[in-house]
Amino acid sequence: MSPSIRLPEREVVLMILHELGIIFKPSLVTAFTLVILRRYADVCIPTWAIFGLTLLSLPVMHGLTVWWNNWCIARKAAQMGAVLPPRIQGRWPGGIDLLMKLTRQAETGFLSEMQWGNMQSVGRTLKMDVLWNGRYITSDASVVKAILATDFGNFVKGETFNTSMRSVLGTGVFNSDGDMWKFHRSMTRPFFTRERISHFDLFDRHAEEAMHKMKARLAEGYAVDFQDLIARFTLDSATEFLFGSCVASLSSTLPYPHTAPAHLLGQQRGASAPEAFARAFAEAQSKLNFRFRMGWLWPWFELLGSETRAPMETVDAFLDPILAAAVEKAERTKRENGGSVPENMEEIEEDETLLDHLVKYTDDRKILHDEVLNIMIAGRDTTAITLTVAIYFLSQHPEVLRRLRQEILEKVGPSRRPTYEDIREMKYLRAFINETLRLYPAVPWNVRYSVNDTVVPSPNPDKPYFIPANTPVVYSVHCMHRREEFWGPDAEAFDPDRFLDARAQRYLTPNPFVFLPFNAGPRICLGQQFAYNEMSFFLVRLLQHFDDVALREDALPPACRVPAAWAGAPGRKGVERFWPKTHLTLYAKGGLWVTMREAQNAEAI
Numbered sequence: 001m002s003p004s005i006r007l008p009e010r011e012v013v014l015m016i017l018h019e020l021g022i023i024f025k026p027s028l029v030t031a032f033t034l035v036i037l038r039r040y041a042d043v044c045i046p047t048w049a050i051f052g053l054t055l056l057s058l059p060v061m062h063g064l065t066v067w068w069n070n071w072c073i074a075r076k077a078a079q080m081g082a083v084l085p086p087r088i089q090g091r092w093p094g095g096i097d098l099l100m101k102l103t104r105q106a107e108t109g110f111l112s113e114m115q116w117g118n119m120q121s122v123g124r125t126l127k128m129d130v131l132w133n134g135r136y137i138t139s140d141a142s143v144v145k146a147i148l149a150t151d152f153g154n155f156v157k158g159e160t161f162n163t164s165m166r167s168v169l170g171t172g173v174f175n176s177d178g179d180m181w182k183f184h185r186s187m188t189r190p191f192f193t194r195e196r197i198s199h200f201d202l203f204d205r206h207a208e209e210a211m212h213k214m215k216a217r218l219a220e221g222y223a224v225d226f227q228d229l230i231a232r233f234t235l236d237s238a239t240e241f242l243f244g245s246c247v248a249s250l251s252s253t254l255p256y257p258h259t260a261p262a263h264l265l266g267q268q269r270g271a272s273a274p275e276a277f278a279r280a281f282a283e284a285q286s287k288l289n290f291r292f293r294m295g296w297l298w299p300w301f302e303l304l305g306s307e308t309r310a311p312m313e314t315v316d317a318f319l320d321p322i323l324a325a326a327v328e329k330a331e332r333t334k335r336e337n338g339g340s341v342p343e344n345m346e347e348i349e350e351d352e353t354l355l356d357h358l359v360k361y362t363d364d365r366k367i368l369h370d371e372v373l374n375i376m377i378a379g380r381d382t383t384a385i386t387l388t389v390a391i392y393f394l395s396q397h398p399e400v401l402r403r404l405r406q407e408i409l410e411k412v413g414p415s416r417r418p419t420y421e422d423i424r425e426m427k428y429l430r431a432f433i434n435e436t437l438r439l440y441p442a443v444p445w446n447v448r449y450s451v452n453d454t455v456v457p458s459p460n461p462d463k464p465y466f467i468p469a470n471t472p473v474v475y476s477v478h479c480m481h482r483r484e485e486f487w488g489p490d491a492e493a494f495d496p497d498r499f500l501d502a503r504a505q506r507y508l509t510p511n512p513f514v515f516l517p518f519n520a521g522p523r524i525c526l527g528q529q530f531a532y533n534e535m536s537f538f539l540v541r542l543l544q545h546f547d548d549v550a551l552r553e554d555a556l557p558p559a560c561r562v563p564a565a566w567a568g569a570p571g572r573k574g575v576e577r578f579w580p581k582t583h584l585t586l587y588a589k590g591g592l593w594v595t596m597r598e599a600q601n602a603e604a605i
């Protein structure tokens with residue numbers, strides 16, 4: 001067989017057969033019934049009529065099924081004393097125009113723009129019918145609270161989500177439910193103790209290298225793509241934290257802006273293994289996002305082979321030797337100990353990495369692979385994009401930068417390494433990070449599937465919204481974080497003080513579910529404290545070295561610049577100078593190119 005021929009994955013074939021079965025079942029039943037009637041009941045039906053009725057049965061039965069389903073839903077809602085949320089319907093059959101609009105918006109629009117518009121016009125929770133399938137969409141904190149916490153058992157990631165994500169996430173913690181999820185979570189949780197997550201040596205080495213790299217490039221007279229730089233920092237930190245050996249992505253050449261001379265741009269061509277890994281990782285996540293948007297239709301786009309296979313081959317080529325070495329090391333240790341396994345698996349030795357820890361639980365390469373990859377996705381891109389947006393905000397708000405530096409210099413001074421206690425006491429720093437996470441949460445959109453028929457709060461306390469079993473409920477933390485009723489009339493403004501002044505007591509304290517960058521309930525982010533420490537540490541180090549940040553839009557390729565037509569649009573769309581996009585996590589289109597000024601005299605701010 002020629003290597004260029006791509007065949008569909010077995011899973012994709014099965015899904016398509018299943019869908020074909022659903023679509024053509026009415027026609028098959030009609031044809032079968034008519035043939036039986038003609039043959040055995042002597043009913044005179046000409047062949048052309050059998051063909052015609054079989055064809056006609058397709059739209060008729062489909063229409064009847066949709067009508068019947070809607071009728072059942074309305075009846076069950078009434079029985080439960082509930083109502084249905086407002087509905088967004090397309091003009092074309094099956095809401096295909098909505099799907100096209102969603103796709104176009106994802107490509108050319110501002111983050112969440114279409115759904116934000118829908119929610120502003122019909123309400124915080126709505127139902128959208130795409131391809132004859134209803135999905136609920138919400139930015140209501142009380143609904144999100146029900147999904148994630150109070151009615152946790154009734155909302156799962158679900159089989160549909162699991163299947164579409166499996167070729168990348170496997171059955172790791174992000175992509176499993178029930179016992180498998182509990183197993184992943186319980187074997188990973190002990191690793192995130194305070195002692196572990198405040199080992200700052202690791203961050204310090206990589207942060208110093210990142211500063212050094214940045215200074216060298218700035219000295220050459222070029223802007224730096226901070227998104228790329230920080231992704232290397234988090235990749236090196238994550239691999240060292242997870243595997244005990246870092247991939248040294250910071251050691252290879254940083255990208256030059258597209259305007260640099262050809263000989264410099266040429267240096268970037270052959271990507272190093274870590275770079276290839278990072279790129280493949282991002283590509284695989286983009287494919288997953290596409291699948292999610294397409295709903296049940298996605299397998300049809302992968303008839304010629306899985307879209308994630310190529311990027312995952314690159315990812316696995318990078319991961320597999322690391323996993324093999326860890327399993328081998330664990331087996332060696334076991335042999336040296338006369339074949340015994342540690343008695344208390346929760347006990348973690350001083351120099352133990354997460355992978356060393358995981359191999360105590362299992363030597364199943366697939367489980368190890370999935371778990372490590374999930375933690376990489378969970379921990380690396382989220383932290384990197386939050387720091388990227390943080391730097392963007394520093395470039396736009398010099399007064400915030402000045403206050404932040406002041407706090408850093410007062411607390412830590414111009415060169416000392418910050419400690420865990422320093423970071424805990426730096427209130428403005430925490431408020432700054434929170435405000436960044438509020439306006440641009442790293443996971444802006446998420447989804448859960450209902451297990452049983454259920455209800456969630458609506459604006460009318462006497463009439464909750466009904467949600468039928470097995471329905472996707474898509475929740476947007478990004479939209480929730482911008483709602484005026486949850487954050488006040490200045491919800492769209494960037495202002496870290498809202499976490500420190502009376503606004504915190506007024507809005508956040510009585511309703512903590514309005515701020516959920518790390519999720520909530522039993523599936524709350526395991527790495528939250530690790531992330532705060534890593535991000536705080538990096539920001540302290542950065543502002544000890546630099547005292548000014550300037551955004552360099554001229555270094556962005558023109559296609560990645562914010563469209564001129566957005567100027568003056570309502571909300572953040574009208575003011576933003578970077579283009580926020582999302583696959584599983586958020587990213588800045590084309591990167592975030594900046595120049596920074598080295599601090600000459602840190603005491604003189």
Ligand code: HEM
Nearest residue numbers: 173378379382383386442443517518519523525526527531
């Ligand atoms: C700014 C940084 C971070 C943000 C905004 C963030 C956000 C989130 C969110 C929203 C979820 C829920 C996903 C879902 O259930 O669908 C999550 C889960 C998770 N996060 Fe984080 N995260 C961050 C950093 C980290 C780090 C550094 C690690 C580990 C090194 C980590 C480990 C995890 C894990 C293991 C889960 C899965 C929890 C579960 O499903 O039980 N995260 N995170």
